[in-house]
Amino acid sequence: MAKKKSNEELPKIGLLYLDYVLRFFDKSNFRGWPNKIETVTYHWKNDKNRFIKEVKRKKIDILIGNIPATAYETFREIARELPNVQFIPSLDTQFSNKSKENVTRFAWKYEIPIPKTYIFYDKNKADNFIGKTKFPKIVKKSYGPSNYGGYFVHKVDSKQEARNLLAQKKYHPAYFQDFVPMEADVRVMLIGHKPVCAFWRRAPEGEWLTNTSQGGEMDYMNVPKELLDLAVQVSKAANAEYWACDVAVGKDGKYRILECATAFAAFPYIRDWIGQYLMWKFSDGRFPKPNIPLFNWEELGKMDPSVLRTLRYITFGNYTPSYDGAYFLDKKVKETEEGEMYLHEMDSLYPMLLTEDRNYEEWPSEKWNFQDNYGRSIRKVHSQSNPKISADESEESEKSAIVLTEKKIQKLLTSVEGIGKKKAEHIMDKFDTTELVHALETAPHKIMEEISWFKKKFLTKLIKEWETFKNKL
Ligand SMILES: Nc1ncnc2c1ncn2[C@@H]1O[C@H](COP(=O)(O)OP(=O)(O)O)[C@@H](O)[C@H]1O
Ligand SMILES: [Mg+2]
Numbered sequence: 001m002a003k004k005k006s007n008e009e010l011p012k013i014g015l016l017y018l019d020y021v022l023r024f025f026d027k028s029n030f031r032g033w034p035n036k037i038e039t040v041t042y043h044w045k046n047d048k049n050r051f052i053k054e055v056k057r058k059k060i061d062i063l064i065g066n067i068p069a070t071a072y073e074t075f076r077e078i079a080r081e082l083p084n085v086q087f088i089p090s091l092d093t094q095f096s097n098k099s100k101e102n103v104t105r106f107a108w109k110y111e112i113p114i115p116k117t118y119i120f121y122d123k124n125k126a127d128n129f130i131g132k133t134k135f136p137k138i139v140k141k142s143y144g145p146s147n148y149g150g151y152f153v154h155k156v157d158s159k160q161e162a163r164n165l166l167a168q169k170k171y172h173p174a175y176f177q178d179f180v181p182m183e184a185d186v187r188v189m190l191i192g193h194k195p196v197c198a199f200w201r202r203a204p205e206g207e208w209l210t211n212t213s214q215g216g217e218m219d220y221m222n223v224p225k226e227l228l229d230l231a232v233q234v235s236k237a238a239n240a241e242y243w244a245c246d247v248a249v250g251k252d253g254k255y256r257i258l259e260c261a262t263a264f265a266a267f268p269y270i271r272d273w274i275g276q277y278l279m280w281k282f283s284d285g286r287f288p289k290p291n292i293p294l295f296n297w298e299e300l301g302k303m304d305p306s307v308l309r310t311l312r313y314i315t316f317g318n319y320t321p322s323y324d325g326a327y328f329l330d331k332k333v334k335e336t337e338e339g340e341m342y343l344h345e346m347d348s349l350y351p352m353l354l355t356e357d358r359n360y361e362e363w364p365s366e367k368w369n370f371q372d373n374y375g376r377s378i379r380k381v382h383s384q385s386n387p388k389i390s391a392d393e394s395e396e397s398e399k400s401a402i403v404l405t406e407k408k409i410q411k412l413l414t415s416v417e418g419i420g421k422k423k424a425e426h427i428m429d430k431f432d433t434t435e436l437v438h439a440l441e442t443a444p445h446k447i448m449e450e451i452s453w454f455k456k457k458f459l460t461k462l463i464k465e466w467e468t469f470k471n472k473l
């Protein structure tokens with residue numbers, strides 16, 4: 001093993017704060033860190049350059065903190081201007097914090113199960129969809145500062161209700177999901193891809209919202225292994241140091257992700273664990289990896305929340321077969337789909353892992369900030385004969401991804417052997433031009449899911465044609 005890092009060799013940590021935003025971490029979560037921990041506060045409005053200067057002046061190597069949705073795009077810019085500063089969680093990991101649309105696009109990319117979701121920036125497409133789809137549907141506000149607690153989640157039972165709601169709320173984009181009847185949902189919190197806390201939330205009698213903020217019940221017992229496995233998969237896909245997922249348990253027995261993010265409510269002792277994990281990560285082993293046994297929440301959850309809110313620095317000893325083993329072996333087994341498992345065996349299936357340090361952007365805003373980049377231009381694409389983004393649009397959209405005319409898309413589609421005019425029209429009925437380009441670029445299997453006759457061989461050919469076509473642009 002390499003020599004342990006001296007104080008001088010440790011990276012300089014800074015905590016990222018924003019005015020008016022609750023602080024997830026403070027220095028006490030990093031107890032024992034030998035060097036000064038800096039703080040930098042973003043003051044909103046025109047504060048970008050000053051903020052960047054302050055980070056540089058304080059020689060911060062690692063900037064830790066959650067970025068709220070409304071500051072997300074600014075911080076993507078800030079991160080680019082600070083290439084030597086590592087943001088934790090990375091801006092890519094925080095992509096899902098920005099909007100429900102982003103959660104959906106993240107899930108599409110990684111083939112994470114979610115309720116079937118439909119997103120429209122074009123009002124006519126949304127209206128068309130309402131005309132053809134089945135009800136009930138869920139309509140959600142994708143993005144907004146107070147987007148929490150089910151206040152912007154609506155169940156609509158008919159075309160008329162859907163149209164009235166969108167006319168009144170003017171949600172942009174229009175975000176629909178199939179209504180999934182649920183037993184409950186489970187919030188899982190993970191650190192280094194290891195579940196450290198999980199609890200059930202059940203809807204009040206006769207209600208469909210499982211949010212506890214709406215008066216539902218919660219408890220910590222017997223969260224299924226397979227549900228934890230899904231949460232781990234999602235955390236890994238996000239490369240998240242810390243993470244929370246809401247997993248819906250459908251009446252059909254299936255698990256689906258409803259929400260996931262790095263920003264969530266957590267007891268202070270959980271934030272201490274995150275601090276310990278990060279100190280381990282950044283010290284190359286000088287600080288120990290915290291040992292947090294699986295299902296600790298079943299035991300801690302027996303305490304009153306008012307007590308849990310005051311507990312700090314909870315540590316667990318390591319499992320030793322001679323003593324703890326006897327206890328575990330005698331007493332604790334868990335039911336899983338593969339049969340019964342001892343608790344300590346199961347614990348070893350969920351190691352706490354280091355996240356990857358990456359030097360590329362997975363979700364660059366030029367491509368993924370649909371709200372600002374495409375929101376307005378998409379509508380124009382349909383009404384204009386010349387779809388090129390005009391000079392009076394923002395500079396942001398200048399950099400945006402490829403936007404094509406319907407004619408060009410038609411030409412592309414019919415260039416695939418076996419796809420004629422009729423079939424092409426059918427595809428264009430389901431996807432508008434921008435959606436199709438994005439499907440091709442990021443989640444081509446979406447086309448197969450959406451269109452039953454669209455078989456794998458079409459997809460393979462279409463992707464090939466698309467590559468050729470792109471090269472000629
Ligand atoms: N597709 C869906 N089908 C059925 N119920 C849903 C669906 N999506 C959300 N819900 C219910 O609405 C609640 C709030 O939705 P969610 O997407 O978590 O938004 P938020 O918590 O930000 O308001 C969920 O906890 C769940 O009970
Ligand atoms: Mg929720």
